[in-house]
Amino acid sequence: MDLATVNALSYEDFVDAFGNVVEKCPLVAAAVWSKRPFATLTALEAALGEFIDALPPSGILRCHPDLAGRDLRDGTLTRESSEEQAAAGMDALGSEEASRMSRLNEEYKARFGFPFVICARMNDKAAVLRQLSERRGNVREVEVTRGIEEVKKICRLRLHTLVLTDAPKL
Ligand SMILES: NC(=O)N[C@H]1NC(=O)NC1=O
Structure with a gap:
């Protein structure tokens, strides 16, 4: 529209x-x-x-499902999240990647009290795993800020699929 x-x-x-x-x-x-x-x-x-x-x-961060987590396995992701996770290959992890992802996600949540959030559409599975591994070492304040930055990227991409841009038609 x-x-x-x-x-x-x-x-x-x-x-x-x-x-x-x-x-x-x-x-x-x-x-x-x-x-x-x-x-x-x-x-x-x-x-x-x-x-x-x-x-x-x-x-806000706690409203996000884990990447490659239970909601993906159970088919209970929102349509948007399901498409984004598929775009980053989260629905096609090998068994070792899946268990690494799950272990790191749990570690991250135990440390910060909210899930790891990243704009899946702007990353592939290697980048997601790398970022998750790196970011879990940050202090909480940094992760709160990083997470919200990612929420805004996700929001922007979702918005752009719904609204036509303002760019004048040539
Ligand atoms: N945990 C997490 O980052 N979830 C998400 N990221 C994304 O791009 N869509 C999501 O649901």
């Missing part, structure tokens, strides 16, 4: 359309609806980013 259509959406339709731009946090879309009209897609993105920053970061 284009931006004019976005700006004309009712509250319910807006939350239906954008309720999962931040994984399982429809509150973000709900809060941002009252900020319309958005002059540009960048303005919508900025409003979402501002509200993300106003929420407790560990709460």
